[in-house]
Amino acid sequence: MNKKLGFLGFGVLFGFALSRVGASEYDLIVGMFIGQDYKLAWVIVTAIIVGFAGMQVLKKFSRPVASGEPLKISYKELKRWSIPGAAIFGIGWGISGACPGTVLTQVGEGKIYGLFTMAGMICGTYIYARLKESRPDL
Amino acid sequence: MIAAILRSIFVEPWPFWAGGVVIGMLVPLLYYYFNTALGVSTGYGNLVKIILPSKNLQWIKAKFAETWSWRVFFIIGIVLGGLISSIFSGNFGFTAEMGRFTSIAQWPAPANAVYFFVGGSLIGLGARIAGGCTSGHSIHGIANLHFSSIAVTIFFLIGGIIAANTVQSLFLGGAW
Structure with missing residues (x-):
């Protein structure tokens, strides 16, 4: 499968599922944080369980990767600033009621302020790139 | 059917x-x-x-x-x-609606735009420092039982809970 076309298709499926389940709703995300509505937490928990089960099945295959190369699971190291970074991310998540995936779904649905959240995410990534010039440990 | x-x-x-x-x-x-x-x-x-x-x-x-x-x-x-x-x-x-934020806070449009832009900037910066976001860490990482992703996700949630409740009490009248 062509990787770019494949990711375009899986992206459509991802965005469709996020939108249908309501993950692009400000109220649903914020509702989870203020203890009002835990639907989104259950979506995430279900996704983790299904993802875990799927990975176990995949590892049983004689060819876990279609191309025949060995399965290479990416591990994200915990670095010195990972935890403060996670807290910064969380604060932004609670303010905007969106994350890097769901904001794209908001934009697709026509939510104008989603565009501002998305522009902010690009800006935040740019700020990281600037900081990284002088702080390689970030 | x-x-x-x-x-x-x-x-x-x-x-x-x-x-x-x-x-x-x-x-x-x-x-x-x-x-x-x-x-x-x-x-x-x-x-x-x-x-x-x-x-x-x-x-x-x-x-x-x-x-x-x-x-x-x-x-x-x-x-x-x-x-x-x-x-x-x-x-x-x-639509210029964003759930109860826009329906209750009733800020002028430029203030809303700045608000969401600031929130997004923190997400963009934080995701890079943390090495991933909700999909990469919280779903992919935890599904693979990665310790780093579990630790990072706990702090995603702590930040979200603090920020959402602060916004709630400052701008959205406190009560849901």
């Missing part, structure tokens, strides 16, 4: 488990087809390069050699997925 199934897929809101199953299946499917981890936020580095191609930043140059990589196509796909979903369900439309 078929009409009812199509209706529950395209029109009715999904129950939590339907979203969880489809999103969770992406983790093994992306490994099977592409030997690649699910993740969205790294692709915002591609968007920085597309928007500011003349900026000479080491991290962008080293990590995003291919400007229009699969990550950009994934991002475009997610936008299209939201568009398709909202068209079929009849919810598509350009």
Whole structure:
């Protein structure tokens, strides 16, 4: 499968599922944080369980990767600033009621302020790139 | 029968488990087809390069050699997925609403725009420092039982709980 076309298709499926389940709703995300509505937490928990089960099945295959190369699971190291970074991310998540995936779904649905959240995410990534010039440990 | 199934897929809101199953299946499917981890936020580095191609930043140059990589196509796909979903369900439309934030706070539009831009900036910066976002860490990482992703996700949630409750009490009248 062509990787770019494949990711375009899986992206459509991802965005469709996020939108249908309501993950692009400000109220649903914020509702989870203020203890009002835990639907989104259950979506995430279900996704983790299904993802875990799927990975176990995949590892049983004689060819876990279609191309025949060995399965290479990416591990994200915990670095010195990972935890403060996670807290910064969380604060932004609670303010905007969106994350890097769901904001794209908001934009697709026509939510104008989603565009501002998305522009902010690009800006935040740019700020990281600037900081990284002088702080390689970030 | 078929009409009812199509209706529950395209029109009715999904129950939590339907979203969880489809999103969770992406983790093994992306490994099977592409030997690649699910993740969205790294692709915002591609968007920085597309928007500011003349900026000479080491991290962008080293990590995003291919400007229009699969990550950009994934991002475009997610936008299209939201568009398709909202068209079929009849919810598509350009709207300046953002749930109870815009309905209760009643700020002027530029203030709302700054508010969401600031929130987004913290997400973009935090995701890069933490090494991933909700999809890469919280779903892909925890599904693979990675300790770092569990630790990071706990702090995603702590930050979200603090920020959402602060916004709630400062601007949204406290009560839900």
